[in-house]
Amino acid sequence: MTTLNESVDVARSIDEVFAYVSDFTTTAEWDATATSAVKLTAGKIRVGTEFKVVCALPVGSVSILYRITELRAPDFIRLEGRSALFTVTDSIHFYRSKRGTRIDYEAKFEFKGILAPVFSLSRKGLESMGWESVDGLRAALEDTFAIGAAGDGIPGPARLLPELSRFTRWGYIRGLKRFNPMSKSMLGKHVVLTGATAGLGHAAAHDLATRGADLTLVVRDKRRGHRLVTELKRETGNDEIRYELADLSLMSDVDALIERFLQSGKSIDVLINNAGALFNPRGQTAEGFEQSYALLLLSPYRLTEGLSPLLIQAGESRVINVVSGGMYTSKLDVDALPNDENGSYSGSAAYAREKRALMVLTEEWASRWKKQGIVVNAMHPGWADTPGVRSALPGFRKITRPILRTAQQGADTIVWLAVARETGSVTGKLFLDREVVSTHLVAGTREDAAERAKLLRLLDEAAHSSAALSA
Template structure:
């Protein structure tokens, strides 16, 4: 990525992704959109033990929703569950331990979940990885891709039958503004070529997620798919992966609750599905473009379909027998 493009993305972020931008946008929010009960509806949230995922779980639990927390660390998950139950009074909070970088285990988890539970109304794909060094999982896959793209795809695709049997099904993908500087790269899904840059690999994964959302929305019209950008949020993951950025921007970062607002709005409100078609990109409860003006990041339909074919083939190659 050129210095010019980096600067444009950074300046755009300063204007639109900060706490101040959220507070300004919140003035136009419709309060009644979130004044709903979701009792009887179930929500799966990946990465629900901290940050945006935990904040979303708390708000949804307060409205009566059943929460399925999909987390990597058992101790952190149990601690977070205790906090959610204490704050909301909702005991219908379930913990599922899963590392999305472990590809075969994602398959196994999804299949087991479908057998155990009769419904799932909303899937919130929030968990993400930003490793700065190239690492491989047990199956030989680059870990950022395995978690952010392939694991999310396998989980979503395998839960689609359960979602389609449930009332008003929705899938929400949590993205990031940095995807705006990347074009879909079909020929190097594993980031094997050139110098490995963890931040740009993450950006590529989020671009892949945008294409995935758009294409799945077309092939599964009975489910409302959406992509969202939470802005720049003060989370443990950001502090760990980008310590310099976190230190310099700390006073301007959004709270996890602010970052989770649009996730919750997409998950529980009638407004998104009623007013907008599926497959769109949201920030602060409004539709935004998936590309910058005059950007070079657009891909052809053929490239998008090729990506989905490669993803499906790769996913199947790790399907347990």
């Protein structure tokens, strides 16, 4: 048997530290050898919860099945791991200290078969890996990471193809190497997420629920909303999840939703404007707005403005607007935004125009609300294989399917913007794969100040006219 012992003292509360470490899926963020980690057992973390951790060792990758055998929150956790090469028992003690929390980590290895003598002789290598892992845990819990930037200027023509390649699955995998841990607790943080029943929204909802967020999911179908809440509670053990019904393409529904939130008086720590769809052919809502304009731009404008008192009330809050790489093809054209019938409607062009406008609105809100403690950023998910892409862009999907991201990969930056400590200090930016990126890929898509002011007038006028209509 080989025994490794390491200790680390971090400036975090014992409850936060225990919550982070006891969820062994976080080992992929801080363990020097872990390449992936998933929770196999539904519900809250408890004795009997199992995790699968894949580690890269000098002899190749090995899968370890961990099971919690003892748990006393927030003081102690013991896990037993089994693999083809060894068994391991991890015993982790947590103590309150002057800095915050001291962690004593002990790992006992028993190696199997003919490799046992080899591993027994490699104690220095094992100790080095153990030290690197615990040092990674220290860094994760100290949480002093900075935000990376891939550049927020306009790239030259030679950079266009490399920039577009970042939208693919391989772009995400390359970016993954630069990702930092997210150890900030979401317990007690009220997150409002629109468009939660499928695609990016569903993936983000699951991750945020796992992290303990107090979730309000805005959905338009009661049955799907109930099913989603039931699923998330069962899988994550988080009971602070509910849904609100609203068709966000109808301003009367948006207004009613805002009123319900305001009447509750509950602060909102994070608002995620994710709901969206690409419409072909052109359609009009019952209130007379073109669908793309209503759902993709007027709705998040009205919702965010209406909920701003609850965002301010939270003290430090965040708004995350989900845009699209398609916006890079479009320049802000306010006169074209309402998409009045002119015989040349294109769903994908309308989608790009509305998302470009939402990006501009992100920058305007960031400037306006900075002193009130509201951070406003946008992200685009790259090219992700979601139900929306499958139904609205079947030709695009057929061509690009081998390089499309999963919904989870596309949603990663949404969760990061909602959770990470460092994202609370940057506002008015566009992110892809946790890095600041340019809002324009060609100079011809830049708008001037007059067009930006025109956008704000259009939205304000539309909001007032629809308010009168629904009164």
